[in-house]
Amino acid sequence: MPLRLRLAILNGAVLAGAILLLSLVAYAQVSRSLAESLDESLRAQGENLATLYEARASLPSPVDQRVIPQPGVFSSPTFLVQVLNPDGNVAERSSGLGNRRLPVNPESVRQAGEGHVAYETVVLDGQPVRLYTTALFTDEEFIGYLQVARSLQAAEQALAFLRTTLLQVGAGSLAIALVVAWFLAGASLDPITRITRAADEIAVSVRFDRRLARVETHDEVARLAETFNRMMDRLESAFIAQRRFVADASHELRTPLTIIRGNIEMLRRSGSIQNTEMQEALDDVIAEAERMTRLVGGLLALARADAGQEIARASVRLDELVENIHREVQPSAGKVGLELGERQAIEVQGDLDALKQLLLILVDNGIKYTPPGGRVTVAVRERAGFAEISVQDTGPGIAPEDLPNIFERFYRATAARGQEGTGLGLAIALWIARAHGGDIVVESSPGTGSCFTIRLPLKGESPRQSVRDQPLAVTP
């Protein structure tokens, strides 16, 4: 799950918890205060009525009924009043009750008889009602019980309204908070996203000299960018040192190798060594010295490529280049037929020597890997706005598992190990093609031969990327 979504959800969850807690506390407070004020109103009403009934009981009959006629006359219509005899039977009821009776709970009556008031919630006609019970006394004489009740409907309606309001407001604020949290998380992660993008660009372009722009915020993000740049400084110096070492070593090895080869050639030609075994040993040394010369030459070429060597730009006729290579290589092709296929007159901008080296690598490979009697056909044509040189052979083809790796430095397919080679040719070829703003595409399957196609921008077309931006020796 992306960090931005995780942060937004986390913020939303914290906020939802806070809203829920706040709502629960508010709801509990309101519901408790409603219950308290209801009980308080019952108590006040009950005390007033009890005083009246106790006063009436001390008057002689029938004066009592005239002075204080019936229960509930003095009470507000929201209260229901019922008077019980000392034995618990209903003696009088307020008119609001009609022919209903307030339920008499023996436990509440007992509690009232002991001098405590009792509060309880009962059901009257299916409606919840809060009921207050107290005992009535005149001059210490017990004369009965007074019950005062009030419907809980209004309080419950108020609580239901509060519940709906809290739910709606809570859900609304949660939705708003989630949206705000999403944008805030995006804004705070934005510098990190930019750093990641810039680091990615450096990785893709293999430009170790590039750095992230300074972040002026002096916070964790700025420190991250600084640390990344410091790491790039160290990587760049290590990379430069390694590149210089390979270039220097290859350069230094060329002279001794030339001397070794020259001296051994001289020794062989002098005729001083007659022994066959010794001559074979000399041949081996010459072959190995030649192989090493090729290897050192390849390493030097790649070291120069890594150093960002610029390619010279001049007009090059590809059809003429192909014909020249055909003429030069054909005599040494042995039993493999080197043929010219379709040739369109095509011009590109580039370095003639480098392009020649590129084509030679592909043609040499074709001849090297194709068994005697096979064919290597070179063609040049324009296709889809590109100049294309194809080198098609009837050789053994390349296994699918090797295909993605053949452009790696020193990679050699197992099938090719018997052949001489360094594993650097295709890496150099790909660099030359890319340095010209082009590419190399391979189509091959075992048994049917291989076709390497060089694609180059036509003269007048701008290369797709600058030479310095080309990734080197990567699998196409």
Ligand code: ADP
């Ligand atoms: P090498 O010096 O081994 O030829 P390259 O870089 O030129 O090195 O080629 C890399 C590998 O690609 C070779 O070892 C071989 O396995 C494979 N390869 C290249 N060209 C061909 C081809 N025309 N036919 C079959 N395999 C090829």
